[in-house]
Structures are given as C-alpha cells and as structure tokens.
Amino acid sequence: MKPENVVLSDDGKSVVIIDQTQLPNRTVHLSLSVPEDFYSAIYELKVRGAPAIGICAGMGLYVIANSFGDTDEELFLSKMHNVSVYINSSRPTAVNLKHALDRVENAAYINRGNGTEAMLSAMKSECIAIQDEDIEMCRAISEYGLTLVKDGDGILTHCNAGPLATSCYGTGLGTLLLGKEKGYTFHAFTDETRPLLQGARLTAYELDKAGIDVTLICDNMASIVMKQGKINACFVGCDRVAANGDTANKIGTSGVAVLAKHYGVPFYVFCPSSTIDTNCKTGADIVIEEREPDEIKTKFYTEPMAPASVKCYNPSFDVTDAELITAIVTERGICRYPYTESLAELFKDIR
Numbered sequence: 001m002k003p004e005n006v007v008l009s010d011d012g013k014s015v016v017i018i019d020q021t022q023l024p025n026r027t028v029h030l031s032l033s034v035p036e037d038f039y040s041a042i043y044e045l046k047v048r049g050a051p052a053i054g055i056c057a058g059m060g061l062y063v064i065a066n067s068f069g070d071t072d073e074e075l076f077l078s079k080m081h082n083v084s085v086y087i088n089s090s091r092p093t094a095v096n097l098k099h100a101l102d103r104v105e106n107a108a109y110i111n112r113g114n115g116t117e118a119m120l121s122a123m124k125s126e127c128i129a130i131q132d133e134d135i136e137m138c139r140a141i142s143e144y145g146l147t148l149v150k151d152g153d154g155i156l157t158h159c160n161a162g163p164l165a166t167s168c169y170g171t172g173l174g175t176l177l178l179g180k181e182k183g184y185t186f187h188a189f190t191d192e193t194r195p196l197l198q199g200a201r202l203t204a205y206e207l208d209k210a211g212i213d214v215t216l217i218c219d220n221m222a223s224i225v226m227k228q229g230k231i232n233a234c235f236v237g238c239d240r241v242a243a244n245g246d247t248a249n250k251i252g253t254s255g256v257a258v259l260a261k262h263y264g265v266p267f268y269v270f271c272p273s274s275t276i277d278t279n280c281k282t283g284a285d286i287v288i289e290e291r292e293p294d295e296i297k298t299k300f301y302t303e304p305m306a307p308a309s310v311k312c313y314n315p316s317f318d319v320t321d322a323e324l325i326t327a328i329v330t331e332r333g334i335c336r337y338p339y340t341e342s343l344a345e346l347f348k349d350i351r
C-alpha cells in the first residue's frame with residue numbers, strides 16, 4: 001500500500017498532494033515546487049494533519065534544495081536552512097513539521113565535506129524514510145487500537161486522523177480501517193469539527209469510502225450520543241504530545257474528553273512517536289495556532305453568519321489534560337497515566 005495524499009515526483013522536482021480543501025466534492029491534485037507553494041499549501045490546509053504536514057515539508061525541503069543548481073556547500077546549507085525556517089513558520093502547533101524539517105536538514109549537514117550531490121541524495125533518502133516510517137507506525141498503532149475495542153462498538157471521532165492526514169491507515173481512524181479489513185463492524189459517530197469541518201468533509205468521506213458505518217453529528221451532539229450509550233470509545237489523533245501526556249489536537253478535542261470522563265467512556269489518543277515533544281514538559285508549553293475570524297463568520301456560508309464588526313476568537317487547537325486521557329496508543333505500545341513515566345519508559349531513546 002502506498003500513500004496517495006503526499007507523493008514525491010519521480011524526478012524529485014515536485015511534491016504532488018491531494019488538495020484536502022476540495023474534498024469531498026472533488027479530488028484535485030496539486031504540484032508543489034517552490035517555497036511559497038509549500039508554505040501556502042500547509043497554511044491553507046490543502047495538506048493537513050500533523051504527520052502529512054511533516055512528510056510534505058520534508059519532501060519540500062529536498063525538492064527546493066534540488067533546484068539550487070551548482071553551488072558551494074556552505075551557500076547550499078544556508079539557503080536550505082532559510083527555506084526550512086520559512087516553511088516551519090506556516091503552522092506552529094504540529095511538532096511533526098519541525099521534526100521532519102530538522103531530520104531532512106540534518107541529513108545534509110552530516111554530509112558536509114562530501115559535496116552537494118551527496119547532501120541531496122541523503123536528503124532524498126531521509127524524506128522518503130519519514131514517510132515509510134509513518135506507514136509502519138500507522139499500521140502498528142492500528143493493531144494496538146484493535147486490542148482496545150470489540151466488534152460492534154460505537155466510536156466517536158473528532159477532526160480527521162485518517163489516511164489523508166497521515167500515511168495509509170491513519171492513526172485515529174486506523175483501528176476502524178484495519179478492523180474493517182479484519183471483519184469487524186464498527187459504528188462511527190463523527191463530529192463535524194467546526195469551523196473547518198475536517199470531520200464532515202474528510203473523516204466521513206474516508207470512512208464511508210471504506211464501507212464503514214458512519215453517522216455525522218454536529219460537535220454539540222457529542223454529549224447526547226454518549227448519554228444515549230451509543231459510544232464505547234472516543235478516538236482522536238494529536239498534533240503535539242507533551243512529556244506529561246498533555247495533548248494538543250483539533251479545537252474541541254478537550255471538550256470531548258471532558259464529556260467522555262463524565263459519561264465513563266474511554267478516551268484514546270493515537271500518537272506516532274513523531275508527535276511526542278519531550279521539549280514540552282506540559283501542555284502549557286505548546287503554542288496554539290490562532291486563525292482568521294472569517295473561518296467562523298463566513299467560510300462555507302452563502303451569506304455572512306455574524307455581523308462583520310463582531311470579534312472572533314479562533315484557536316485552531318486545544319490541549320487535553322493528561323488526566324482525561326484513558327490511554328495514548330503509540331507504535332510501540334499503549335501508555336497509561338501517569339504519562340511522564342509511561343511515555344519516558346517506552347521512548348527512552350527519542351528526543
């Protein structure tokens with residue numbers, strides 16, 4: 001199985017993405033090749049989801065460096081670093097972006113003295129490795145996820161953590177997709193995920209396409225479906241997990257976790273190691289992206305839905321307190337609270 005959402009072209013001159021803003025109505029491919037293409041595709045959520053952003057940015061750095069032409073090593077490295085800083089500034093919350101850019105940059109640095117051709121070759125291998133590792137991680141996370149649920153369960157999802165946001169199975173949706181292949185029947189209840197509707201546009205689309213029973217609900221209906229006993233577990237992805245397990249994910253995630261605690265429903269975070277940031281001790285260290293008011297007031301409406309003069313507060317993510325998370329499901333296994341110990345034990349060897 002090969003990811004279709006982010007693809008490095010055979011000639012290494014572009015990265016081809018599926019424009020996620022056009023789904024579910026149209027499948028449009030975009031070819032990205034210059035720094036501004038990558039910045040705007042990431043900022044505008046044409047490519048989105050923490051792992052996919054990282055993969056696209058890492059491949060982008062290689063593609064752009066590949067266009068520098070004949071140049072000396074130091075100039076090559078400094079131009080590449082400037083591009084990396086620029087692309088990294090497109091979105092602040094998902095750590096995968098910085099993580100992937102650093103890996104691809106480092107691949108060039110460790111080849112200092114070997115010439116720019118060697119640097120480029122190492123950068124190419126590294127960005128392909130990031131995607132290959134993500135495929136493996138998604139599969140392993142999905143296998144672990146299946147040990148937490150049973151056939152027939154109702155699963156509430158928030159935002160989109162499926163193949164579009166990752167590689168192949170996805171993280172938060174991987175258990176459902178792998179389960180379907182293995183003959184499980186799940187009933188997904190998918191939060192539409194205001195204001196950008198990743199749940200309605202992308203999760204409902206991906207699950208429906210895979211033949212999984214999916215029911216779309218507005219975000220403010222999560223409580224009623226939990227109270228009615230329709231939900232056996234909540235599944236979400238993540239954009240940055242602090243060392244203590246506090247988890248930044250799409251705005252509204254922490255509200256789902258609070259409701260889940262109230263109704264006694266397990267709340268699971270699906271997290272590849274590329275999303276763990278041990279430099280953040282707690283969620284208080286995580287930068288939360290704020291976006292334009294028009295995403296709330298006008299986007300998707302035929303007429304504005306609020307007075308033009310009214311103020312909006314549009315944080316794109318929130319942090320779910322570690323205490324509210326039943327388990328963090330990683331590619332190496334399932335961590336339980338307290339996460340400072342369980343994550344450190346499982347990932348002794350990472351940043």
Ligand code: MRU
Pocket residue numbers: 045048049050051094158159160161162165166171172198236237238239249250251316
């Ligand atoms: O703003 P987005 O759509 O990039 O936000 C994405 C999410 O919050 C996802 O849940 C997260 O990146 C995990 S993707 C596996």
